[in-house]
Amino acid sequence: MTERATLTYERYLPWKRWAEAGFWVAMIGANCIANSITTLMDFRRGESGVQAWEPAVWEASSAVMWLLVVLPAMAWFTRRFPFLWGDWRRQMARYVGASLVVCVVHVVGMVALRILAYRLQGMSYDFGPWPRELFYEYLKDIRSFAYIVLTMEAYRLLLRRWQGEASLLAEPDEGPPLEPVDQPDRFLVRKLGRDFLVAANDIEWLQAAGNYVNLRVRGHDYPLRSTVAGIQARLDPRRFARIHRSYIVSLDQVVSIEPLDTGDARVHMKDGSALPCSRRYRQDLRQRTGAEAA
Structure with missing residues (x-):
């Protein structure tokens, strides 16, 4: 059983980066598509003047920031500072601080992409009052942050068990x-x-x-x-x-x-x-x- 597991792990290694990237692209991509559709349906029920492309831009700008900026940074951070329950108070403070940085980077980049997309359509984008909207986005981002951290740590634990610890x-x-x-x-x-x-x-x-x-x-x-x-x-x-x-x-x-x-x-x-x-x-x-x- 051990030799078979070792052989399987060795066969997986050349595909490891592709599998990891594919997983996150599939997860965030599916979430982006689903959110775009449900947001558009909500606006259509309220007879809003929002055009069909706008929810797609909102969700796509968020997904691009997660995939290209936030996820690589979180992968580095969780490798550099893995969460250890033996010192959970300091670790929790560190991770909460990291979640704040993640939210600010995510929102600033997301808004910049939306402004660019709207300008290409000859329109202007209004994010709304920054303190209120940033707090609203943080309530969503901290849940995504926790999910991503748990997923990364669970995956690394699986790899350690697979290759031997x-x-x-x-x-x-x-x-x-x-x-x-x-x-x-x-x-x-x-x-x-x-x-x-x-x-x-x-x-x-x-x-x-x-x-x-x-x-x-x-x-x-x-x-x-x-x-x-x-x-x-x-x-x-x-x-x-x-x-x-x-x-x-x-x-x-x-x-x-x-x-x-x-x-x-x-x-x-x-x-x-x-x-x-x-x-x-x-x-x-x-x-x-x-x-x-x-």
Whole structure:
């Protein structure tokens, strides 16, 4: 079951960006069409003079802002600051603040697009009193914001369960541990309800990803809830080295170090990866690996 899940995940990876983009385009596009139709029907019942194209412009301008501006920004924000219930008060304040920024950006861009569309029709667009209308839009946007955050986090959780999520071995309830837990020789990986162990020697490199650190093992990434500094303190310093604020490498996996004109370097690994190396770590890495310049 685990091997089949791994194969399915690998087959999904080339289509991952297309699937993610397609999902949001379909969801927001369907919402845009449905809202345009129902808004026009409401105006027609009231015998309003609103033309048929106007509700379409209103909804399309909103959808364009969500798809091209707001969603990419929210994807970055939720990766950079994932919601953690352990510090929920500060997290809630941060996310409420983000929702306010999202609303302002969404509304300003939306209104600008509507003004442009109306001018092309030889008409003028009136958004109405800004304080009142902005508050009205925020009441709608905060619900969309919460839905999007929940959807993104649920999707990332599914991906972590699908590809496998690593954790440090814990102290046993009784008796001494069979191996050191301060610098563990193995990591526990859970994938789709099954557990298996990954040897620390098999880790090729590690990369920070928000509140996770991805362990690279034989072409697979296993997210571990930690910071780079936190996991660095748990790894054997004789076998692993920090090369960047976001990267740690296994010294045995380094092939060469390519100096760059900026003073930084590029570290070439046995798996074919080329990782960034900051100038502050470059000399130490060369001394520890004995690697020649590429």
